[in-house]
Amino acid sequence: MDVSQTYSLEEVITRTSGGSPLPRRKSHLEVRIAVDEDSERDKNSSGSSGRDKKEEPIDVEGQKPKERQSTLGKQVHKASNWLAPHFAWIAPNNILSKWKPVIRCALAAWLSGILFIVPATENAMGQASFLVLIASFLSPPNDPFMAVLERETMILLFVCLAWDITLTTSGLFPYPYYILGQVIVIPLAIHSAVALLLSVLVFPSSISALFTTRLQSSIGPLITSMELHRKLLQTPTDSPDFNPKDILAAVNQAEGSLVQLAAAARLLKMDIIFDRFSPGDFAELHKLTRRLVVRSNGMTVYFSLVDPTRERFPVTPATSRPQSPGMTPTVSRPPSPDGGSRNDAPASPDEDIPRSSASSLHHRKPPRFHTPGGRMHHRQSIHHRDNHSHHLHHNLLHSSLLHLAISRNPEHAVGVFESNRYLGLESTLMSHPDADMLSAHTTKLLDESADELIGGCIDALKVVNTWMGQLRHGRFGFWFAKVNEKKLREEKIQKYEEAKAVLEEMLARFRLQKRHKVLEPYRSAFDPESDPNSELTEIPPHRYLFNCYVYQFHLMQFAIVMIDMLAEIIRLERLREKNKLWTPAEPIRNLLSWGTWEAAEHMDKYDEEDPDMIQGVEPAWLNDLGKAEPRDPDALPPQNTFQAFMNKLHGIFAALSGGNTLFALKAALLTVILCIPSFLKESGSFAYRHKFVWGVFMGQLTMARFRGDTSFGFVARIFSTFFGGLVGLVMWYVSAGNGNGNPYGLAAVFAVCFPFFFFARLYWPGPPMTNLIFFVTSALVVGYSYQDEHLVTASSPGAGFSVFW
Numbered sequence: 001m002d003v004s005q006t007y008s009l010e011e012v013i014t015r016t017s018g019g020s021p022l023p024r025r026k027s028h029l030e031v032r033i034a035v036d037e038d039s040e041r042d043k044n045s046s047g048s049s050g051r052d053k054k055e056e057p058i059d060v061e062g063q064k065p066k067e068r069q070s071t072l073g074k075q076v077h078k079a080s081n082w083l084a085p086h087f088a089w090i091a092p093n094n095i096l097s098k099w100k101p102v103i104r105c106a107l108a109a110w111l112s113g114i115l116f117i118v119p120a121t122e123n124a125m126g127q128a129s130f131l132v133l134i135a136s137f138l139s140p141p142n143d144p145f146m147a148v149l150e151r152e153t154m155i156l157l158f159v160c161l162a163w164d165i166t167l168t169t170s171g172l173f174p175y176p177y178y179i180l181g182q183v184i185v186i187p188l189a190i191h192s193a194v195a196l197l198l199s200v201l202v203f204p205s206s207i208s209a210l211f212t213t214r215l216q217s218s219i220g221p222l223i224t225s226m227e228l229h230r231k232l233l234q235t236p237t238d239s240p241d242f243n244p245k246d247i248l249a250a251v252n253q254a255e256g257s258l259v260q261l262a263a264a265a266r267l268l269k270m271d272i273i274f275d276r277f278s279p280g281d282f283a284e285l286h287k288l289t290r291r292l293v294v295r296s297n298g299m300t301v302y303f304s305l306v307d308p309t310r311e312r313f314p315v316t317p318a319t320s321r322p323q324s325p326g327m328t329p330t331v332s333r334p335p336s337p338d339g340g341s342r343n344d345a346p347a348s349p350d351e352d353i354p355r356s357s358a359s360s361l362h363h364r365k366p367p368r369f370h371t372p373g374g375r376m377h378h379r380q381s382i383h384h385r386d387n388h389s390h391h392l393h394h395n396l397l398h399s400s401l402l403h404l405a406i407s408r409n410p411e412h413a414v415g416v417f418e419s420n421r422y423l424g425l426e427s428t429l430m431s432h433p434d435a436d437m438l439s440a441h442t443t444k445l446l447d448e449s450a451d452e453l454i455g456g457c458i459d460a461l462k463v464v465n466t467w468m469g470q471l472r473h474g475r476f477g478f479w480f481a482k483v484n485e486k487k488l489r490e491e492k493i494q495k496y497e498e499a500k501a502v503l504e505e506m507l508a509r510f511r512l513q514k515r516h517k518v519l520e521p522y523r524s525a526f527d528p529e530s531d532p533n534s535e536l537t538e539i540p541p542h543r544y545l546f547n548c549y550v551y552q553f554h555l556m557q558f559a560i561v562m563i564d565m566l567a568e569i570i571r572l573e574r575l576r577e578k579n580k581l582w583t584p585a586e587p588i589r590n591l592l593s594w595g596t597w598e599a600a601e602h603m604d605k606y607d608e609e610d611p612d613m614i615q616g617v618e619p620a621w622l623n624d625l626g627k628a629e630p631r632d633p634d635a636l637p638p639q640n641t642f643q644a645f646m647n648k649l650h651g652i653f654a655a656l657s658g659g660n661t662l663f664a665l666k667a668a669l670l671t672v673i674l675c676i677p678s679f680l681k682e683s684g685s686f687a688y689r690h691k692f693v694w695g696v697f698m699g700q701l702t703m704a705r706f707r708g709d710t711s712f713g714f715v716a717r718i719f720s721t722f723f724g725g726l727v728g729l730v731m732w733y734v735s736a737g738n739g740n741g742n743p744y745g746l747a748a749v750f751a752v753c754f755p756f757f758f759f760a761r762l763y764w765p766g767p768p769m770t771n772l773i774f775f776v777t778s779a780l781v782v783g784y785s786y787q788d789e790h791l792v793t794a795s796s797p798g799a800g801f802s803v804f805w
Contacts, residue, residue, distance in 0.1 A: 093763040097213075100203040101142040102762060106754040108198045109136035112191055113750040116783070117743040119790065124186070128165065130783025131187040137775040141195035142762055144207050146270050148199045152192040162188075164671075164696045168678040172688060207271035208279045211264040212468050215282070217257045218289050219468070223461045225250035225296055230454045233447035237306065237440040244303035251300055254293050261286065269585040275472065276576040280585055288565045295561060298554035302446075305547045306439045434540075442518060442544040449510070449517040450555055456506040457555075460562040463499045467569055493573050500566040507559045515556075518548040663705040674699050694780070702769060713769050720773035725804040727774075728781025732800055735782075741789040741799070746782070 112132045115121040122129045141148045162184040170180055228247045235242045265286045271279040521540050638644040655661065674696045677683040698721075702713030731753060735745035757775055764771055785799035 089763060089765050093759070098763065099759075100205075102755060102759045104198055104202045105136075105140040105142050105758040105762070107202055108141050108194050109133070109754050109758065110747075110750050111194050111198075112136050113754075114747060115190060115194075117747055117786070121190075122787075122790065125190065126183040126186060127787075128183045129187055130780070130787055131184060132191050133779040133783045134776055135188055135191035137757075137761060137779055138772070139191070139195065140758060140761065141199045142758075143199075144205045144210055144271075145196070145199045146207055146267050146272070147210075148195055150267070152195060164675075164700070165693050168675055168693050168696065169688070171679055172684065206273040206279075207264060207267045208273050208275065208277070208282065209472060211261070211268060211279075211282055211286075212471050214257060214261045214264050215285065215289060216465055216468050218254050218261055218293065219461060219465045221250040221254035221257070222292060222296055223458060223465065225254070226454055226458045226461065229299065230451060230458070232303075233443060233450070233454075237443050238436060244300060247300055247303070251293070251296050255297065258290060258293060261289070272581075272583060274579060274581050276579050277471065277572060278576070278580075278582050281572055281576070284568050285565065288561055288568065291561045292558065292565075295554045295558040299551055299558065301554075302547055302551040305550065306443065306544075438521075438540050438544055441521065442540075442548055445518045445520060446548050446551060449514040450552065452514065453506050453510045453555060453559055456503045457559055457562055460499055460503050460566060463496065464562075464565055464569065467496070489573065489577070493570060496566055496570050496573065500563060500570065503559060503563055503566070507556065507563070510552075510556065510559075515552050518545060518552070659705060667700065667703045670699055670703060671696060691784075698773070701773070712767070716767055716770040717773050720770045721777045724774040724777030725781055728778040728785075729800060729804055731778065732782050732785045736785075736789075736800075741786050746786060 112135075116125070116129055116132050125132065139151055143151070162181050165184055166181045170177060173180075225247050228250065232242065232244060232247065265283070268279040268282060273279060522542075522545060525539050635647070638647045674692070677687040678692055698717055702710070702717050704710045704713055731746075731749050732741075735749040736742055737745070757778075761771060761775055781800075781803050784803045788799045788803075
């Protein structure tokens with residue numbers, strides 16, 4: 001049998017008849033061949049599937065190991081990317097200089113915990129002995145001795161705590177118990193003694209060392225910002241890498257460090273140190289550093305002025321005109337006449353409508369109604385008119401309702417004319433068709449003019465940073481042989497003088513020559529032979545020149561400050577040759593003063609950005625000018641004594657409605673409301689049993705003037721209390737086991753946990769309130785639990801989970 005011929009015949013039959021081919025009975029040979037082919041195919045498929053199963057088995061969920069590993073790897077990578085920013089603060093702080101205060105604080109807390117565990121000292125501290133643990137986290141001795149002394153002396157926070165506990169508990173005694181506050185004072189006094197002792201004995205530091213460290217924290221970001229300035233000016237303005245984000249971050253970091261620097265500078269005159277330099281010698285360096293930060297911030301203004309950065313620093317609205325309505329009103333077609341023959345009907349709908357009306361309708365129709373076959377569509381509608389008359393009525397009604405719904409007048413936009421006028425002035429006066437090219441060209445010229453001076457400032461900053469890092473080297477050199485000490489000091493002074501001379505030469509060259517390079521596009525304006533109306537000699541807008549002048553001005557001022565700083569370093573190196581013991585320049589009693597220590601501390605003759613300061617005017621003369629205050633629109637100045645008295649009285653009553661006064665009243669009202677359950681007979685025992693006093697204390701601790709801060713403090717307190725309580729539960733049950741509290745186990749747990757706790761307490765960059773309440777709650781759970789098991793009290797919340805709850 002010829003199979004191919006049969007198939008050809010079937011195809012011919014199929015194509016000619018247009019139907020399906022007739023069924024044909026297969027021969028035995030065809031059936032045998034088909035069966036053999038099917039069996040061979042099954043073998044091959046089963047063998048290949050067996051090999052596949054052997055190589056890559058499939059689990060219950062239908063995933064192969066490779067797929068599961070890839071999915072798991074993606075999940076791990078995603079989780080690590082999410083966690084990495086939250087733990088990025090660990091690496092920069094994981095250095096020896098950062099661990100020293102951590103070890104000091106952890107050791108102080110551990111010693112306080114030992115005093116809390118020992119039965120004799122626990123009984124001596126009384127029922128509130130756990131406060132020694134809480135105070136260790138509220139006031140850790142991480143600062144130098146003088147700062148710790150000031151903080152432990154002005155313990156206003158602990159005073160509020162003593163008031164809360166004393167006033168809410170004294171109502172439970174049937175007789176006057178005036179020494180109730182002794183229960184709070186003794187644990188806090190023991191904590192202060194431990195903190196002061198360890199701040200002297202364990203890794204002691206001075207205010208001067210803290211000040212120079214924080215001064216380096218301000219100089220370091222300035223070095224980074226100047227290096228980024230140099231790199232960014234060499235980047236094309238149309239490049240995606242032209243982004244001043246890193247520069248702004250470095251400047252903000254330097255500016256943020258000034259707050260801590262000022263806090264250390266306030267205590268410089270109270271420092272006790274053995275060194276070549278007096279603590280008061282750093283006051284001038286503090287002023288110069290502040291001026292450096294101001295000038296570095298002014299240099300970043302250039303990047304907010306150039307045109308390529310307008311998208312990153314938006315100035316104008318995004319749209320230039322009011323948006324069109326979302327839909328265009330729909331105009332229905334005029335109805336066709338009900339009667340008449342086909343010949344009476346117009347050939348086109350436009351023939352029944354005046355030209356003006358048709359034109360207006362054409363413009364008012366939405367684009368979807370514009371079809372090329374308009375006449376064909378009209379003829380089809382006439383053909384189906386009799387069959388769909390009720391549909392036509394429904395369509396007309398729907399079109400009328402739609403037209404009524406969307407044809408209502410929308411609300412008028414506010415300030416449309418002013419916005420369009422402003423945008424028109426901006427487009428005509430502030431923009432240029434070649435703005436991108438001009439920005440790129442002026443930035444290139446600015447780079448050519450300022451690159452050398454920026455490099456000189458970077459080198460000078462590095463010299464200053466190195467000098468600050470070597471201030472405390474060789475203080476105890478009298479124990480060893482002095483070899484060429486004077487020679488080494490002269491070499492250092494010569495090095496600083498060379499750096500100062502090089503920077504002065506660069507600044508002089510910049511003032512006389514290099515800064516004029518930005519004037520090249522404007523040279524034709526100074527050429528008398530050039531035609532100002534010619535297109536070849538068109539002068540760019542002066543805005544680009546102004547931008548360059550802003551940058552150059554701040555750069556020159558930055559270089560001048562650097563020269564002054566190098567000169568001050570040279571003066572100090574020549575003045576201070578030997579190590580001395582420097583005692584406080586101010587009496588210790590000034591730690592208790594509430595006002596400023598120096599009357600003219602706010603005066604800075606270099607502070608040019610303060611509009612309220614008059615340069616060169618002494619404080620006494622400045623006070624003679626009077627204080628700038630707004631006039632009272634409701635009253636004239638007082639003319640006699642009675643009017644002056646009533647004016648003063650009015651000012652007192654007006655001050656009572658100020659923000660600070662209202663905040664004080666709100667805090668006082670909250671304290672009274674939280675204390676009421678402790679004073680009522682029905683709820684007094686419940687409040688004392690469940691320690692309502694901590695509700696009062698936490699309410700005062702999280703109270704803030706503004707609603708946003710108060711809401712955040714409330715939410716942060718809830719989360720911190722929950723997770724801190726969980727950590728306290730873990731610590732307690734690990735130390736106690738199945739018993740009632742093992743003192744040795746608790747001391748071991750404190751020794752293991754406290755270093756990590758204080759590392760997070762000091763360096764975690766989160767909100768301070770969240771950080772503080774977390775560790776305070778952990779100490780509360782452990783302290784109450786141990787005290788309940790080893791000290792008999794009138795009312796105890798229990799131990800472990802009952803305390804947490």
